[in-house]
Amino acid sequence: MADFRKLVAVSLLTGLLGGLLLSVLQHYQTLPLILAAEQFETPSAEHVHDWQPMDGWQRNGFTLLFNGLTGFGFALLIGAAMYWRDQHGYLHGLGWGLAGYLVFFVAPSLGLPPELPGTDSAELHSRQAWWLFTAAATAMGLFGLVLTKQRGLQIGGACLLALPHLVGAPHPEVAHALAPEELQHHFVVLTSINNAFFWLALGALSGRLLSKVKF
Numbered sequence: 001m002a003d004f005r006k007l008v009a010v011s012l013l014t015g016l017l018g019g020l021l022l023s024v025l026q027h028y029q030t031l032p033l034i035l036a037a038e039q040f041e042t043p044s045a046e047h048v049h050d051w052q053p054m055d056g057w058q059r060n061g062f063t064l065l066f067n068g069l070t071g072f073g074f075a076l077l078i079g080a081a082m083y084w085r086d087q088h089g090y091l092h093g094l095g096w097g098l099a100g101y102l103v104f105f106v107a108p109s110l111g112l113p114p115e116l117p118g119t120d121s122a123e124l125h126s127r128q129a130w131w132l133f134t135a136a137a138t139a140m141g142l143f144g145l146v147l148t149k150q151r152g153l154q155i156g157g158a159c160l161l162a163l164p165h166l167v168g169a170p171h172p173e174v175a176h177a178l179a180p181e182e183l184q185h186h187f188v189v190l191t192s193i194n195n196a197f198f199w200l201a202l203g204a205l206s207g208r209l210l211s212k213v214k215f
Helices: 002-038 058-083 090-111 125-147 149-166 182-214
Strands: none
Touching: 002 058, 002 182, 058 090, 058 182, 090 125, 090 149, 125 149, 149 182
């Protein structure tokens, strides 16, 4: 139980710092693109009653809260993995951060890239199901391919990495976006960079802080 409390404390600090970093990056890089894309939207009756945080402290506050909680959850996964493998130090942490980036961002984004407001998407539940399936398959695939030495598990891992993309992500029959294609492309690139910094920071901080804690 003492080890668990230490792990939670390290993950909480790591997640809050990682969430703060991501929030700052989003504020200066991707938020301007989102605000620009929102200018292409026209209000419709079905969205009049939808609540949204106001620009300024509300939007920034909710972004920071969400990123901090997300960072805590992901940092807890990284910390648990390093504890399970009896690893510590920022180099091992960077490796686990890279793995998290591949599992939770890169692989799902190959089928469902980040979207700006005003972009038509497939039904929400189907996208969520494919995202979860892709993350799970990628995690198991990397485990079989990288963390085992058995040829059969390595082959199975490679198959799992490819499986979600062979199945294909759900998309609307007719794709349509209000924002210009150049703006959308810029958003995808910056979101990918921001998430890379976020995940590598989570990994490095987890590894560094875990090396300072005695389990």
